[in-house]
Amino acid sequence: MSAESTPEPGIPGDTGTKGPRRRAKGRRRRPRDKRKGLMIAAWTAAGIVVLGGTGAGYLYFKLNGNIKSVDIDQALGTDRPDKVDNGSENILVLGSDTRSGSNKALGGGADDGSARSDTAMIVHVYEGHKKASVVSIPRDTLIDRPTCTDTEGGKHDAASGVMFNESYSTGGAACSVKTVESITGIRMDHYLEVDFAGFQKLIDELGGVEVTTTEKIKDPDSHLDLEAGKHRLTGEQALGLVRTRHGVGDGSDLGRIQLQQAFVKALINQVRDINLFGDPKRLYNLADTATKTVTTDSDLGSVNSLMSFANGLKGIGSKDMTMVTMPVRYDPADPNRVLVAESQAEQVWKALKNDEPIPKSATKGTATGDAKDVVSAG
Template identity: 45%
Template structure:
């Protein structure tokens, strides 16, 4: 029997139907093609965004890294872990001693705060000891007017200064952070592991980037010398006000350098509280702003001279419970030849020995520091 659906005529009819089917594809077929195109475009877009995001993060990291300035402190101190024969106990070798220096340099934008030709000294110096187990820390302020024996230091012109009796803050003007480190090591028997230096402008910019820091006063202050004008109670101060607050001598305390130091420590503590509580650490935009200001403000030793190293340092500090940070002033006594100067008291060595051996600050040292603070607070 012949099959009427086969043959040339049937094949031609089938071909026409096939062409018609391709020309008039239904909605389901066109939707499938559209979805494939959307998925392909979306995947390509996400890839581009991921690459752009990674490139942006890398660029931001490089910018922050590039901001950091370093100074070599170990070519000047050269202690190699022991000073004056005072070796560090094995249990204390993971402890850290860090020198925090506020420079009164008048270079560049800092010129508005004094004579541009007056050089730079250490306006504020704090010795930070972080315990090996990271469960406690001590912050000890060194009075800038302390009379000490300065060691010979390398000077900017390549010459060596002669050892001399002078105020502690003169070390910075002679040989910068390296000479200050060498002086602290000389008078304390400690090894300084790291240094962080910030100048006036850097300090202001950092406070502004944080959104201000709260300070509390028992009574209002209006100091024309520092241009500090604040009411009694708590005020969130901006960078300019904060700088005046930590530098003011008149109308706050007894007008001495000793009197300022407890105020500087209070401000440091308030700044740490602010960073922990104002959401900066959880907000990438705020955090970048603070990191940008901080890295521009700081000069560090090479051991902290990168974003990764600073992050590791910050992680170490973050482990220390806030209530276990002890603030005090290195014990001092009046310098008899000049009543406007002080010198280290015998109790100072007890403090330095406690840091060297990574043990608790003796109670009598804490008591003396508190008593001396009370004498200069009013």
């Protein structure tokens, strides 16, 4: 996290402002949300690295050297949920804000190399790899974080009633995976992390992404100003869209999640419509950016592994994805926080464990953020 004199909303230890919940403009706190972005773009990043499959010698090894990986399995040990042998896969996708280098220019704050993750999605790929469900976890969810060990071997004591994104700032990727497994009872087979500076560049190199907005979106905090209508978003605009929270809905993180989910579908459609192999230079530039942008678990930490992983997902289009937010309710003690709706969340986790569709009853009546259908693909 940035070294700031005033606690930032969303940072562990910050109690947030109190007061009644209001709609859209002027609602609640004004966080400096210059970070993360829709980091499920890691899927796209993984797909682009097929250039390595050409066996292009130097290019292959250069791309391979770009990829950062962390040994999640060693850090977590054996005290984890059992692997489910039903042909499905579970991937935790995180968006990170590393407060250094080009990310500092986008996100503000001190150039201290610290980081936080404010975007988290569990991607469940069903047996046969033809469909997927995506469950977003709100960063403002109050949870009990388990004891965890980071990838450097550091031990971190358990903590009660902390925000979900505290797990990443405390113990990095390993602690985030441990926390998600504790909440869901589901083993994460893989881990992917994308930083938002790379996300912005990747969108620009793709030539932008087309979306349609049903209302004007204006948020000075995320530098976003879009009229209602069709747009081809630049990288900067895309980043603004997936990080805005004041410009739409009730101004909460839940509304931002709905925008992120809509953008994911638009991004997937965009990539499927591009013939990357017709332009080798463009393909290489995309692959170079993508492999510099992602951090993976050790099992995915090479071009060949990412190729194999991406090939297993290439049949999944936006229409084959169900996207929901983990069932939550607003915290009556603090309008800036949410609590897990336990019985309904359990329906989600049970469905994923059994490789079944998420029932509609699991999210009925839960907090949403009121930004559904504000953005759509194309």
